[in-house]
Amino acid sequence: MIFLIFIALLTGTTLANDWYDSQYYSFSPQVGSGKGLSYAITGKGRITGVRVWEASNSFIYGFQFRYGHTWTTVAGRELGRKQEIELFDDEAIVAISGKYAHNIQSVVFTTNLGRSLFAGRPIGHSFNMYPENENAELRFVSGRFQGAISSMGTHWALVTEPYGTNGKYLQ
Template sequence: MLLLLTLALLASPTCRAQNVLGNAAGKYFYVQGEDQGQLKGMRIFLSVFKFIKGFQLQFGNNWTDVYGSRSDNFIDFLLEDGEHVIKVEGSAVICLISLTFTTNKGRVATFGVRRGRYFSDTGGSDKHLVTVNGMHAPGLCVTGMGFKWEDNAKDLGSPEPVKEPKDSSDSSNKKEDEGRGKDDDDNDEDEDDNDEDENNYGNDDDDDDNDDQKDES
Protein backbone atom coordinates (compact mmCIF):
# COMPACT_ATOMS: atom_id res chain seq x y z
CA MET A 1 0.00 0.00 0.00
CA LEU A 2 2.80 2.43 0.90
CA LEU A 3 4.55 1.57 -2.37
CA LEU A 4 1.42 2.46 -4.36
CA LEU A 5 1.12 5.76 -2.50
CA THR A 6 4.77 6.57 -3.17
CA LEU A 7 4.44 5.82 -6.89
CA ALA A 8 1.27 7.89 -7.12
CA LEU A 9 2.94 10.85 -5.47
CA LEU A 10 5.98 10.66 -7.70
CA ALA A 11 3.77 10.49 -10.78
CA SER A 12 1.71 13.54 -9.75
CA PRO A 13 2.75 17.06 -10.74
CA THR A 14 4.35 18.73 -7.75
CA CYS A 15 4.26 22.31 -6.57
CA ARG A 16 6.72 23.39 -3.92
CA ALA A 17 4.69 25.65 -1.67
CA GLN A 18 6.27 27.68 1.08
CA ASN A 19 5.46 26.86 4.68
CA VAL A 20 3.83 23.51 3.84
CA LEU A 21 4.52 21.10 6.68
CA GLY A 22 4.63 17.34 6.24
CA ASN A 23 5.33 16.49 2.59
CA ALA A 24 5.38 18.98 -0.27
CA ALA A 25 4.59 16.38 -2.95
CA GLY A 26 1.30 16.21 -4.81
CA LYS A 27 -1.18 18.79 -6.03
CA TYR A 28 -1.23 22.22 -4.43
CA PHE A 29 -4.41 23.70 -2.94
CA TYR A 30 -5.39 26.87 -1.12
CA VAL A 31 -8.67 27.05 0.79
CA GLN A 32 -10.48 30.33 0.10
CA GLY A 33 -13.32 31.37 2.34
CA GLU A 34 -12.22 34.21 4.61
CA ASP A 35 -14.55 36.54 2.72
CA GLN A 36 -17.52 34.40 3.86
CA GLY A 37 -16.82 34.85 7.56
CA GLN A 38 -14.61 33.56 10.33
CA LEU A 39 -13.34 30.01 10.51
CA LYS A 40 -16.02 28.14 12.47
CA GLY A 41 -15.14 24.49 12.06
CA MET A 42 -13.33 21.69 10.28
CA ARG A 43 -14.30 18.24 9.05
CA ILE A 44 -11.55 15.65 8.81
CA PHE A 45 -11.96 12.52 6.65
CA LEU A 46 -9.92 9.52 7.82
CA SER A 47 -8.91 6.44 5.85
CA VAL A 48 -9.20 2.89 7.15
CA PHE A 49 -5.52 3.24 8.09
CA LYS A 50 -6.33 6.38 10.12
CA PHE A 51 -4.32 8.85 8.02
CA ILE A 52 -5.80 12.16 6.85
CA LYS A 53 -7.61 11.42 3.62
CA GLY A 54 -9.35 14.78 3.14
CA PHE A 55 -10.89 17.74 4.92
CA GLN A 56 -13.35 20.64 4.71
CA LEU A 57 -13.43 23.99 6.47
CA GLN A 58 -16.50 25.92 7.59
CA PHE A 59 -16.53 29.71 7.20
CA GLY A 60 -19.57 31.34 8.77
CA ASN A 61 -22.40 28.95 7.86
CA ASN A 62 -20.79 27.65 4.67
CA TRP A 63 -18.67 24.55 4.12
CA THR A 64 -15.92 24.56 1.50
CA ASP A 65 -15.28 21.87 -1.08
CA VAL A 66 -13.49 18.72 0.06
CA TYR A 67 -9.70 18.88 -0.34
CA GLY A 68 -8.21 15.43 -0.70
CA SER A 69 -10.85 12.69 -0.72
CA ARG A 70 -14.05 11.90 1.14
CA SER A 71 -14.59 8.86 3.31
CA ASP A 72 -17.39 7.47 5.44
CA ASN A 73 -15.22 8.00 8.51
CA PHE A 74 -15.13 11.71 9.31
CA ILE A 75 -15.12 13.88 12.45
CA ASP A 76 -16.36 17.45 12.85
CA PHE A 77 -14.73 19.96 15.18
CA LEU A 78 -16.88 23.10 15.54
CA LEU A 79 -15.67 26.29 17.19
CA GLU A 80 -17.74 28.20 19.71
CA ASP A 81 -18.44 31.93 19.50
CA GLY A 82 -15.24 33.84 20.22
CA GLU A 83 -13.13 30.68 19.88
CA HIS A 84 -10.13 30.51 17.52
CA VAL A 85 -7.43 28.00 16.67
CA ILE A 86 -4.09 29.25 18.01
CA LYS A 87 -1.88 26.20 17.43
CA VAL A 88 -1.71 23.24 15.03
CA GLU A 89 0.39 20.11 15.47
CA GLY A 90 0.67 17.09 13.25
CA SER A 91 2.70 14.17 12.01
CA ALA A 92 3.39 12.71 8.59
CA VAL A 93 4.96 9.73 6.85
CA ILE A 94 3.93 9.91 3.20
CA CYS A 95 0.46 11.20 4.04
CA LEU A 96 -0.51 13.29 7.02
CA ILE A 97 -1.05 10.81 9.84
CA SER A 98 -2.45 13.16 12.47
CA LEU A 99 -3.62 16.72 13.08
CA THR A 100 -4.16 18.40 16.46
CA PHE A 101 -5.88 21.76 16.88
CA THR A 102 -5.63 23.84 20.08
CA THR A 103 -7.95 26.80 20.68
CA ASN A 104 -7.77 29.95 22.77
CA LYS A 105 -10.35 28.41 25.12
CA GLY A 106 -8.07 25.49 25.92
CA ARG A 107 -9.89 22.87 23.84
CA VAL A 108 -7.76 20.32 21.99
CA ALA A 109 -8.97 18.13 19.10
CA THR A 110 -6.78 15.36 17.66
CA PHE A 111 -7.49 13.47 14.43
CA GLY A 112 -5.62 10.33 13.37
CA VAL A 113 -2.75 8.69 15.24
CA ARG A 114 0.47 10.47 16.18
CA ARG A 115 3.42 8.76 14.50
CA GLY A 116 6.01 9.61 11.89
CA ARG A 117 7.64 13.03 11.54
CA TYR A 118 6.20 15.54 13.97
CA PHE A 119 5.57 19.23 13.18
CA SER A 120 4.02 22.21 14.96
CA ASP A 121 2.96 25.71 13.91
CA THR A 122 1.49 28.74 15.66
CA GLY A 123 1.07 32.42 14.92
CA GLY A 124 1.87 33.44 18.47
CA SER A 125 -0.31 34.64 21.31
CA ASP A 126 -1.76 37.54 19.28
CA LYS A 127 -2.77 35.59 16.13
CA HIS A 128 -5.31 32.93 15.14
CA LEU A 129 -5.81 30.53 12.24
CA VAL A 130 -7.85 31.90 9.33
CA THR A 131 -7.33 29.27 6.58
CA VAL A 132 -4.96 26.61 5.25
CA ASN A 133 -3.10 25.58 2.12
CA GLY A 134 -1.18 22.44 1.30
CA MET A 135 -0.62 19.44 -0.92
CA HIS A 136 -2.72 16.35 -1.63
CA ALA A 137 -2.52 13.22 -3.76
CA PRO A 138 -5.89 13.15 -5.58
CA GLY A 139 -7.96 10.16 -4.52
CA LEU A 140 -5.45 9.13 -1.87
CA CYS A 141 -4.64 11.54 0.97
CA VAL A 142 -3.50 14.95 2.14
CA THR A 143 0.31 14.95 2.12
CA GLY A 144 1.18 18.33 3.63
CA MET A 145 -0.45 21.41 5.05
CA GLY A 146 0.40 25.07 5.70
CA PHE A 147 -1.42 27.50 7.96
CA LYS A 148 -2.33 31.16 7.52
CA TRP A 149 -2.43 33.24 10.71
CA GLU A 150 -3.96 36.64 11.25
CA ASP A 151 -3.89 39.23 14.03
CA ASN A 152 -6.65 38.93 16.57
CA ALA A 153 -9.49 41.38 15.97
CA LYS A 154 -9.12 44.56 18.02
CA ASP A 155 -12.07 46.45 19.44
CA LEU A 156 -11.48 50.02 18.28
CA GLY A 157 -14.46 51.41 20.19
CA SER A 158 -13.61 52.67 23.65
CA PRO A 159 -16.14 51.75 26.31
CA GLU A 160 -18.13 54.56 27.84
CA PRO A 161 -17.03 55.51 31.35
CA VAL A 162 -19.20 54.09 34.07
CA LYS A 163 -21.30 56.76 35.70
CA GLU A 164 -21.46 56.43 39.46
CA PRO A 165 -25.00 56.73 40.84
CA LYS A 166 -25.70 59.80 42.93
CA ASP A 167 -26.15 59.08 46.61
CA SER A 168 -29.58 60.33 47.65
CA SER A 169 -28.40 60.63 51.23
CA ASP A 170 -25.69 63.08 50.12
CA SER A 171 -28.27 65.18 48.31
CA SER A 172 -30.60 65.19 51.30
CA ASN A 173 -27.71 66.05 53.61
CA LYS A 174 -26.73 68.90 51.31
CA LYS A 175 -30.28 70.24 51.32
CA GLU A 176 -30.40 69.83 55.08
CA ASP A 177 -27.18 71.80 55.47
CA GLU A 178 -28.50 74.54 53.20
CA GLY A 179 -31.70 74.66 55.27
CA ARG A 180 -29.74 74.87 58.47
CA GLY A 181 -27.62 77.69 57.07
CA LYS A 182 -30.74 79.59 56.12
CA ASP A 183 -32.24 79.09 59.60
CA ASP A 184 -29.03 80.34 61.18
CA ASP A 185 -29.17 83.49 59.05
CA ASP A 186 -32.78 84.08 60.10
CA ASN A 187 -31.85 83.60 63.74
CA ASP A 188 -29.01 86.10 63.38
CA GLU A 189 -31.39 88.67 61.89
CA ASP A 190 -33.86 88.10 64.75
CA GLU A 191 -31.12 88.58 67.32
CA ASP A 192 -30.06 91.82 65.64
CA ASP A 193 -33.67 93.05 65.76
CA ASN A 194 -33.90 92.14 69.42
CA ASP A 195 -30.69 94.06 70.15
CA GLU A 196 -32.07 97.12 68.41
CA ASP A 197 -35.34 96.84 70.33
CA GLU A 198 -33.50 96.56 73.62
CA ASN A 199 -31.48 99.69 72.83
CA ASN A 200 -34.65 101.57 72.00
CA TYR A 201 -36.28 100.50 75.23
CA GLY A 202 -33.27 101.78 77.20
CA ASN A 203 -33.41 105.13 75.43
CA ASP A 204 -37.11 105.50 76.22
CA ASP A 205 -36.41 105.00 79.92
CA ASP A 206 -33.72 107.69 79.82
CA ASP A 207 -36.13 110.14 78.16
CA ASP A 208 -38.78 109.47 80.83
CA ASP A 209 -36.28 110.18 83.63
CA ASN A 210 -35.29 113.45 81.99
CA ASP A 211 -38.96 114.52 81.75
CA ASP A 212 -39.52 113.75 85.46
CA GLN A 213 -36.53 115.86 86.45
CA LYS A 214 -37.86 118.81 84.43
CA ASP A 215 -41.28 118.59 86.14
CA GLU A 216 -39.74 118.62 89.66
CA SER A 217 -37.73 121.68 88.84
Protein backbone atom coordinates in the same frame (compact mmCIF):
# COMPACT_ATOMS: atom_id res chain seq x y z
CA MET B 1 4.71 24.85 -6.37
CA ILE B 2 4.75 28.24 -8.11
CA PHE B 3 0.94 28.06 -8.44
CA LEU B 4 0.62 27.42 -4.69
CA ILE B 5 2.91 30.35 -3.86
CA PHE B 6 0.92 32.57 -6.23
CA ILE B 7 -2.37 31.55 -4.55
CA ALA B 8 -0.88 32.12 -1.09
CA LEU B 9 0.41 35.56 -2.06
CA LEU B 10 -2.82 36.53 -3.79
CA THR B 11 -4.95 35.34 -0.88
CA GLY B 12 -2.56 36.93 1.62
CA THR B 13 -2.84 40.27 -0.20
CA THR B 14 -6.63 40.05 -0.18
CA LEU B 15 -6.63 39.17 3.51
CA ALA B 16 -4.28 42.04 4.28
CA ASN B 17 -6.63 44.48 2.61
CA ASP B 18 -9.85 43.13 4.12
CA TRP B 19 -9.49 41.29 7.43
CA TYR B 20 -6.33 41.90 9.34
CA ASP B 21 -3.38 44.10 10.03
CA SER B 22 -0.35 42.63 8.23
CA GLN B 23 1.79 42.92 11.37
CA TYR B 24 -0.20 39.96 12.72
CA TYR B 25 0.28 37.73 9.65
CA SER B 26 2.60 34.72 9.82
CA PHE B 27 3.08 31.48 7.90
CA SER B 28 4.00 28.01 9.14
CA PRO B 29 5.87 26.20 6.33
CA GLN B 30 4.50 23.01 4.84
CA VAL B 31 5.28 19.60 6.27
CA GLY B 32 4.97 16.31 4.36
CA SER B 33 6.20 15.14 0.98
CA GLY B 34 4.31 17.75 -1.05
CA LYS B 35 3.35 15.37 -3.86
CA GLY B 36 0.14 15.66 -5.85
CA LEU B 37 -2.39 18.39 -6.51
CA SER B 38 -2.29 21.68 -4.63
CA TYR B 39 -5.11 22.96 -2.46
CA ALA B 40 -5.90 26.04 -0.40
CA ILE B 41 -8.84 26.23 1.99
CA THR B 42 -9.86 29.87 2.31
CA GLY B 43 -12.97 31.82 3.18
CA LYS B 44 -14.28 35.13 4.43
CA GLY B 45 -14.28 35.84 8.13
CA ARG B 46 -13.44 33.63 11.08
CA ILE B 47 -13.20 29.83 10.93
CA THR B 48 -16.21 28.51 12.86
CA GLY B 49 -15.89 24.78 12.22
CA VAL B 50 -13.42 22.12 11.07
CA ARG B 51 -13.96 18.67 9.56
CA VAL B 52 -11.22 16.10 9.06
CA TRP B 53 -11.51 12.73 7.31
CA GLU B 54 -9.25 9.93 8.54
CA ALA B 55 -8.95 6.28 7.64
CA SER B 56 -8.80 3.94 10.61
CA ASN B 57 -5.17 3.69 11.76
CA SER B 58 -4.02 5.46 8.63
CA PHE B 59 -3.72 8.91 7.03
CA ILE B 60 -5.60 12.18 6.92
CA TYR B 61 -7.60 12.14 3.68
CA GLY B 62 -9.41 15.48 3.71
CA PHE B 63 -10.05 18.83 5.40
CA GLN B 64 -13.00 21.20 5.32
CA PHE B 65 -13.50 24.52 7.14
CA ARG B 66 -16.60 26.52 7.88
CA TYR B 67 -16.24 30.31 7.67
CA GLY B 68 -19.19 32.00 9.35
CA HIS B 69 -22.09 29.78 8.28
CA THR B 70 -20.61 28.47 5.00
CA TRP B 71 -18.61 25.25 4.57
CA THR B 72 -15.79 25.27 2.00
CA THR B 73 -15.28 22.52 -0.54
CA VAL B 74 -13.29 19.57 0.77
CA ALA B 75 -9.53 19.62 0.22
CA GLY B 76 -8.55 16.03 -0.47
CA ARG B 77 -11.18 13.31 -0.14
CA GLU B 78 -14.15 12.44 2.05
CA LEU B 79 -12.79 8.98 2.85
CA GLY B 80 -12.96 7.20 6.18
CA ARG B 81 -14.33 8.54 9.43
CA LYS B 82 -15.29 12.23 9.69
CA GLN B 83 -14.18 14.13 12.82
CA GLU B 84 -15.75 17.53 13.41
CA ILE B 85 -15.53 20.46 15.81
CA GLU B 86 -17.81 23.50 15.80
CA LEU B 87 -16.28 26.55 17.45
CA PHE B 88 -18.03 28.75 20.01
CA ASP B 89 -18.27 32.54 19.72
CA ASP B 90 -14.87 34.06 20.55
CA GLU B 91 -13.19 30.68 19.96
CA ALA B 92 -10.41 30.39 17.39
CA ILE B 93 -7.86 27.84 16.25
CA VAL B 94 -4.51 28.88 17.70
CA ALA B 95 -2.33 25.80 17.10
CA ILE B 96 -2.08 22.76 14.85
CA SER B 97 0.18 19.84 15.66
CA GLY B 98 0.51 16.30 14.45
CA LYS B 99 2.70 13.73 12.76
CA TYR B 100 3.79 13.26 9.16
CA ALA B 101 5.84 10.95 6.97
CA HIS B 102 5.07 10.89 3.24
CA ASN B 103 1.49 11.93 4.12
CA ILE B 104 -0.03 13.73 7.07
CA GLN B 105 -0.50 10.89 9.57
CA SER B 106 -2.33 12.78 12.33
CA VAL B 107 -3.48 16.29 13.13
CA VAL B 108 -4.64 18.10 16.26
CA PHE B 109 -6.47 21.43 15.94
CA THR B 110 -6.33 23.33 19.28
CA THR B 111 -8.44 26.36 20.17
CA ASN B 112 -7.87 29.32 22.45
CA LEU B 113 -10.44 27.79 24.85
CA GLY B 114 -8.33 24.64 25.24
CA ARG B 115 -10.55 22.37 23.14
CA SER B 116 -9.01 20.07 20.51
CA LEU B 117 -9.97 18.00 17.49
CA PHE B 118 -7.71 14.96 17.06
CA ALA B 119 -7.67 12.77 13.95
CA GLY B 120 -5.34 10.18 12.45
CA ARG B 121 -2.58 7.86 13.58
CA PRO B 122 0.21 9.49 15.62
CA ILE B 123 3.32 8.01 14.00
CA GLY B 124 6.10 9.74 12.08
CA HIS B 125 7.82 13.10 12.46
CA SER B 126 6.20 15.63 14.79
CA PHE B 127 5.15 19.12 13.73
CA ASN B 128 3.78 22.12 15.63
CA MET B 129 2.28 25.14 13.90
CA TYR B 130 1.17 28.33 15.63
CA PRO B 131 1.07 32.08 14.92
CA GLU B 132 4.04 34.33 15.65
CA ASN B 133 1.72 36.88 17.28
CA GLU B 134 -0.37 35.67 20.25
CA ASN B 135 -3.42 37.64 19.03
CA ALA B 136 -3.51 35.91 15.62
CA GLU B 137 -5.50 32.80 14.69
CA LEU B 138 -5.71 30.30 11.84
CA ARG B 139 -6.93 31.95 8.61
CA PHE B 140 -6.31 29.26 6.01
CA VAL B 141 -4.44 26.08 5.16
CA SER B 142 -2.63 25.20 1.95
CA GLY B 143 -0.75 22.15 0.73
CA ARG B 144 -0.98 19.15 -1.57
CA PHE B 145 -2.83 15.85 -1.73
CA GLN B 146 -2.28 12.62 -3.63
CA GLY B 147 -4.83 10.09 -2.42
CA ALA B 148 -4.31 11.40 1.12
CA ILE B 149 -3.14 14.82 2.30
CA SER B 150 0.58 14.80 1.45
CA SER B 151 1.46 18.23 2.85
CA MET B 152 0.02 21.17 4.73
CA GLY B 153 1.10 24.66 5.72
CA THR B 154 -0.81 27.19 7.78
CA HIS B 155 -1.46 30.92 7.51
CA TRP B 156 -2.19 32.96 10.64
CA ALA B 157 -3.64 36.46 11.04
CA LEU B 158 -5.84 38.70 13.16
CA VAL B 159 -9.52 38.48 12.24
CA THR B 160 -11.90 41.35 12.92
CA GLU B 161 -15.34 40.33 11.75
CA PRO B 162 -18.80 39.74 13.24
CA TYR B 163 -18.53 36.10 14.34
CA GLY B 164 -17.65 36.55 18.00
CA THR B 165 -14.51 38.69 17.98
CA ASN B 166 -14.88 40.64 21.19
CA GLY B 167 -17.06 43.34 19.62
CA LYS B 168 -14.74 44.09 16.67
CA TYR B 169 -16.89 44.30 13.56
CA LEU B 170 -16.28 45.30 9.97
CA GLN B 171 -18.18 48.44 8.96
